Amino acid sequence: MPEFINDDTFGSYFETFQHTAWRLETRRGYNSDRAGEKYRQFMETGTVPNDLHRPWCANVTAQTAQGKRIERVRIMDRPPTSEQLFLLASAASNSEAGEDIRNLWRPDAEKLRLPAVDFWLFDSRRALVLHFDSADEYLGAELVDDPVRIVGFCQIRDAAWHYATPREEFVAQVASTV
Template sequence: MSTLIGLKEFGELFKTFEHSAWRLETRRGYASDRERETYREFVETGTVTWDLDNDWCRNMRAQTTAGKRVGRVRIVDNPPTTGQLYLLDNAKRNSATGEDMRNLWRADAERLQLPAEDFWIFDSRFIALLHFDEADTLLHVELIREPAKVMRYAQARDAALHHSSPFETFAALVAATQG
């Protein structure tokens, strides 16, 4: 059984989770990123001065300071897309708030048969499956609570974490291959 929720309700999940929130990011880019001033700054300069005092950062610091775990594995093409390079730079901001930021090459994700869709898993109890259109715009979120499906995504999380690299290590590897 699944339920569609709006983006506002989805945002509330990041304030109400009890012990863990983890995401697999699989897309080559996101429309929401391309709309940001920081994306333009990144395209022009190759780096961004990140705001560590916005709503997201304040909430993530509060959650991780309270002992909750937040993390992500971002799937990256070889060579990385501009959107993926932007997110690799953005990992500095996420990490500064206490998030565990990691990366995995797409070829490895495919070998591991990880899901092709983006999702968050909250408290190992339910999945927030993110639905995008062809232009990479988030349309809605599907909450999945069926234990067998949650377990499938939890197994994907465990495999992604095991085979991924911390973003700093991954960023150094990407920089070395691009230079």
């Protein structure tokens, strides 16, 4: 059974990392997104507001201004789910703040044998594995600092990052299939 960190400390990992924070997102959707006003607006209009003022974007801007990197790869279905299209649209603000977001089609991720696990990897030394239930409800984050597991996460990162497509190019790919 994983031991979850205290959720009150979750945000501190994004302020105290030294070089890189890297994320793999594998789910087809997240309950927290579906429950939000921004998602409702997206479903009605197909657009999301620029929300660079959010605390996440402010922190990304502050961290990347110090030369740190915040990166993620999102696994996308073909065709993308509504939730994945929402995340693709929402990522514009994150990218503008300095986060490098890339996407990988799910069949390509399966060829690479990437696991269906969401995690953040910090400085190639520790990870937060994010746990969800079958309804995509966030259950908590497990801190991992075991060197063997960290090497595995680094290998996943390297494979996913190598084959992932930068967000703007991926947006064009998605648009050409709709």
